[in-house]
Amino acid sequence: VTTFLAYTIIGIATGCIYSLTAMGLVVTYTTSGIFNFAHGAIGMVMAFTYWELTVDHGWSQPLALLVVLGIFAPLLGTVIHLLLMRGLHGTTIGTQLVVTLGLLLALIGFGQVRWNPTEPRVLPEFFAGHNVRLFSVNVTYHQVTMIVVAVLVAVFLRLLFYRTRIGIAMRAVVDDPELASLNGAAPDRVSMASWAIGAVLAGAAGILLAPIVSLDVILLTLLVINGYAAAMVGRLRSLPLTFAGGIALGLAEAHTIGQLPSDWINKIKPALPIIFLYLVLLILPQARLRVGRLVTARRVPRVATLRESIAGAIALVIGAIILVQFVKGSLLVNFSQGIVFSLIMLSLVLLVGYAGQVSLAQMTFVGLGAFAMGKYFGGGSLLGILAAAVIAGAVGALAALPALRLTGLYLGLSTLAFAQGMSTIFFKNEHVFGYGGRLAVGRPSILGISFESDKMYFILLCAVFGLASIGVLAIRRGPFGRRLVAMKDSSAACATLGLNLTFTKLAVFALSAALAGVAGCFFGGVNGQVGPNDFEMLNSLVLLLLVSIAGINTVTGALMGGVTFGAFKSDKFLKLVPSSVRGNFPFIGAGLGAIGIGRNPNGWTSEFGWLGNMIRRVLYPGSSQPEAPVDTPNGDGSGPVEEVRELAGTAS
């Protein structure tokens, strides 16, 4: 019994860490409607700032706490609201996720530049050296402080949101800012206060966590992921349930270590937060169908015709043939990497851009494709490409099962849990990538033509991207594509018209995963080999971020997103960046790029629509096709639901 109680005490102490981070997430979500992926990063910056004041500059703890939590954190929250979040109300969940992801990357980049990760830093515990003994376990005063703070925060926030006018106003503003303002609330100021409170909570969690887990930019930023499960227990609304969720997760972890045999601990413990999150998502009530909503969209991009898409693909291949005459060496390989990532991003255009289904697990399918090709076909096989598509597609359909019940943020988190679970259970398994964790993936020979050289491989990649683009655009123009866009526009309307949403969701997830799997074969080919780190969940987030910045609704966006990625890796490009930030430029660059997404969800490539029109006018002077008007997605006065009504035979 004493042992059981000992692990229970440890579990509660660990659980409070999860609770603190999760409650911060819930507060921000409840009061702004935005799930802040950057919550941990804000806490990280505050923890380092606190360290700088106390350890580096010798300030007293109370003064430093007052300055960090009383001035810096609310100020940062306010700045984030003013500059990033204020314009996000009513935007799609994908846009909101991407902006907070951008903020996360920018803060990581800033943290690594400001506080060199190779230098050791230690943040002393509060009341260091003092313990209290409970059931044969020494609990430090610092841990006791964390438990007390977590409980106080839970009680305080509960009272704030349900017993005070400002708290009720905060919740009301999320539901409908205009209605709230009619009732006397000032939505902008209330939201600003919400972000300030969220940043203070993040800072408090960071300062309390850093002495225990060490001052590490990446570690402190990513620790919050374990809190997602706790936040989900409270369905991102209930603080008491969130607190309980955190404690439950901590207890589960402690008792897993305490009660199970070593073999089982090693199998279960790493995946526990993810299993926990997945279970919670599965038992959540089915999402209600959305009737429709206000979304920020400047213009639904015009869809290229078959003739145009074929011409574009041919132009791409011809351009590639010309390019390889002038470019060689590492720059050419950077171009190849860019095109491979364009191909992966194309799978996101289909899934996220057309169908509105959020996926944070795309690199997982890329990994499955690379694994299938490398493990069973060595790389040089068309059969391998087929196998990659089939395996990734099948797993994609399985991963989509929660998508049948979930939407928006919950769906995004379920894919995140899937990605993390696959990373832990599958990719890091020594039987998958072998000892040392690397698997060679070769380059194919097709119809007797070898694509082993970098030049030929680049041309092949452009051809594959061109073909895939033709296919994706054909899907978009066809009945299935119209269903996808209609489902994105209003799932309720689609269901009312008799469309099978279950099949549509499953099919688009499988198709997208299959395309990502195919891309995985070429991803392996361009790098020569793959390993578990290539398919980490964080890479999927960066991928989504880059394609969103370029334009997730269009093939052009995917192409340019990949090219941007390739440029980030190029020495020739990086030489233009100051050496002090060169190593972190991908983080900082992507983060800064995300700032603009809230204003233009169609990405920066949409700003060059005039260029496409001009090219079309030159190529087809006789056929002038009007540009889509602002309010009608298809440019002909009809929306996707009208299209589907035609398909369903119910057009009036």
Place this chain on the structure above:
Amino acid sequence: VTRPRSHLRSTPRLARAIAVLVLLTMVAAACGARVSDEEVRAAGGVTGTRSGQADAGDDTATGDAGTGGATGTDTGEATGGTDTGGATAAPEGGNGGATDVGITADTVLLGNVSTLSGPVPGLFQGAVIGSQAAVAYQNSKGGMFGRKFKLEVRDDQFDTGQNRNQTIDLINKTFAFIGSFSLYDSAAVDQIGKSGIPDVTYSLSADRRGLANNFSIEPSPRSGAPTGAFNYFKKKYPDAVTNVGTIFSDISKGSHEDYKAAAQSVGWKYAYERGVQATETDFTADVVRMRQAGVKAVYLVAVDVKTTARLAKAMAQQNFKPEFFLVNGAAYDPTLVSLAGESVEGLYSTQPYSLFLGEDAGVIPEVKLFNEWVQKIKPGYKPDLFATFAWSSGRLLFQAMEAAGAKAKRADVIAALKKIDEFSANGLLAPAGPASKRPPECYLIAQLKGGKWSRFDTPPPGYRCSDGPYLVRQK
């Protein structure tokens, strides 16, 4: 329903401009936080650049010449590593000019591909600094056969494709590789093998280590571990080694399994073992479980220094004091005491290299020389294992190049490397066989006392060499 842009509350342009300015200002404010390439150049007169060509030819500082090997001891012979001070001038009749790729009458261009940016910026910067130090020292003696050495450093950005890219590029530009460190160093293994470039690199991948033209200063087979330290601690703590507890990084499970097999082969028994992830919050439960399982010794092999420090603090917090707490190698790090404080007092480290942070400087001249030249390259930098291995790799290559002669081609240097099968970088490392890929069986034991490392039961300047063989694990 789609709402057009004009209906939305717009974020003022000024606000957006401020956002960009704030972030740029934050970045600019941090510029001084890291030493730039220019500062390194100014400090040492020698450097490689992140992605450009090194300028290593101007330094004229004189370093202490090596002494040709530390003297042997009753417990181990530190041998190999002759100093190359005698072949600096071009021979009569010239040095042959451009005998091969990356070599001219005046210069020899060497390459290094390491991870310098990515999720952990500066991860392997020690590998670059160590290589630069070796090159600078050799140049300070006049270079070799009338040629000065230059080092071109490339950053693989913690990315397989970039490593492949940079490595292939350097194969076609440089004469040899020295001191590279990357988790992705097998990305261009085929190209390295086919090129015949002398690859004097401690590779983290078994595939690259297995190449005929790869020469490691501390070779290791595809799978295996030395048994000497396990035998030593078995004799010293016969009861404790039958109840061992450990944690290991889940991404280093293979390494854990190798060492576990070696330990078990001499009678160690594990009572508790767990793979841990980078995002673990607390190790208190592990400590309680170890105590519950009757663990009497804690042994770590496949964890980093931060995890070691966190476990040590959790053990101290729970007042858990095993008979011994032993870490293989990773604990001998300049950051350990800063991170863990008094909780690591009494900790043992077993390692196949000297106390290179400076404790052995009085007994092994190479340690002193190494530290001096590292300080010339980057003042204030505390060298790590990667710097030590990179410096040693440079020393091995220079020894082989001198033996190969002034007009040597890549193949000649490889032939010379194949004759060096006893190498210890003048005692900086435990002796090993680069030519036959023979791993080191010798090691030393160090212990932390009063926050400082000192040798334990290993008389300086040698190593313990008779405690047990290297066990190759069959899988």
